[in-house]
Amino acid sequence: MLPPDSFLLRVPHALEANPRLILDCAGWVVNSILISFADMEKVAEAMPLDKASAELEHRLFVHCWSIVDQCHTLRSLLRRLPSTPHPEIADFIAKTASYTLIRNSMDHLSGNLSNLVDSQHQRAPLFGALVWIKVEPNDYVDGQLATYKACSVSTGMVLGKPAAWMVAPAPNEIAATPVSNFRFEALDHSVDLSGLIADIQALLRHFENVVKPRVEKNIRASAQSMGLDPDEQLKHRGSGGLKIAMMIRRGP
Numbered sequence: 001m002l003p004p005d006s007f008l009l010r011v012p013h014a015l016e017a018n019p020r021l022i023l024d025c026a027g028w029v030v031n032s033i034l035i036s037f038a039d040m041e042k043v044a045e046a047m048p049l050d051k052a053s054a055e056l057e058h059r060l061f062v063h064c065w066s067i068v069d070q071c072h073t074l075r076s077l078l079r080r081l082p083s084t085p086h087p088e089i090a091d092f093i094a095k096t097a098s099y100t101l102i103r104n105s106m107d108h109l110s111g112n113l114s115n116l117v118d119s120q121h122q123r124a125p126l127f128g129a130l131v132w133i134k135v136e137p138n139d140y141v142d143g144q145l146a147t148y149k150a151c152s153v154s155t156g157m158v159l160g161k162p163a164a165w166m167v168a169p170a171p172n173e174i175a176a177t178p179v180s181n182f183r184f185e186a187l188d189h190s191v192d193l194s195g196l197i198a199d200i201q202a203l204l205r206h207f208e209n210v211v212k213p214r215v216e217k218n219i220r221a222s223a224q225s226m227g228l229d230p231d232e233q234l235k236h237r238g239s240g241g242l243k244i245a246m247m248i249r250r251g252p
Contacts, residue, residue, distance in 0.1 A: 001031050006204070007212040010237035014219045019082055024239055026077050030200060032070045036063040037182075037197055044132050044179045049151060060130055061155050064184045065106070067193060071099035088206040092199055098189045099196075105187035128186030129154035132179050148174060 002009055008027030011020050040063035047056040075093050134149040174181060182193035220230035 001034055002027060002204070007207050008204070011239075012215065012219055012234050013236040014223070014233040015215060018080075022077050022080050026074060029070050029074045029077065030204070033067050033074070033200065034197070036066045036070070037193065039063055040067075040182065040193075041179050044134070044151070044182075047153075049134075049149070057153050057155060060153060061127055064128060064130055064186075064193070067196070068099050068102050068106075068184070068186075068191070071096055071196060072103040075100055086206070086210070088203065088210075092203045095199055096191075096196065098191050102186055102189045102191065105189065125154040126186075127155045128184055130182065130184050132183070133174050133181040134179050135174070135177065145174065 011023045043059045047053050078089050131152045134151050139147045184191050223230040223233040
């Protein structure tokens with residue numbers, strides 16, 4: 001999850017309503033992606049490779065599709081930010097275009113069923129295929145990574161010409177962790193899930209190092225021009241966090 005003091009979780013209330021709402025939503029969406037990815041890692045690490053595990057396999061794809069949907073939402077939100085020169089934001093939107101393509105393909109699935117059934121084009125099973133790298137202690141020889149397993153799971157009806165389906169592992173460097181290099185493919189599109197997390201971390205650094213100081217500077221300048229205390233204007237931040245527990249008495 002995002003750290004509690006993250007700018008996207010503590011957007012100043014004094015910020016104009018439209019960008020404040022966008023940034024607040026972006027924080028919620030980013031947290032959703034990070035949580036889904038962390039849970040997916042845990043499931044992939046726990047899933048046995050030598051026997052059936054239908055529930056764990058299904059959980060993997062619940063997280064995959066959640067990340068796809070939330071990334072599409074994040075791209076849509078970032079596009080609505082006021083038009084200021086932020087190449088880092090534009091680069092993120094461009095690099096993640098495939099998430100919107102997958103999401104849109106699934107959104108129009110009911111209208112494309114006949115075409116999918118009739119097509120002879122070989123493609124991943126209907127709800128996708130996921131691959132990742134698994135590294136275990138015995139994969140190291142003299143402290144160096146010597147071997148690793150490329151794990152692949154697919155789900156849904158096989159489309160086109162029947163064949164075994166294996167997605168190529170993500171090309172980035174193999175991480176020295178139990179599981180890494182997650183890549184998801186569905187409906188003729190492929191996305192690097194591990195790469196997405198790295199791109200989100202870079203985006204978050206931009207918000208902390210560039211957007212946050214700029215927003216706070218503008219709020220201070222606006223407060224001073226109206227004779228208000230800038231520190232007071234920046235004191236109120238964030239949203240949510242309200243928990244309510246009510247004691248309900250039953251009977252007379």
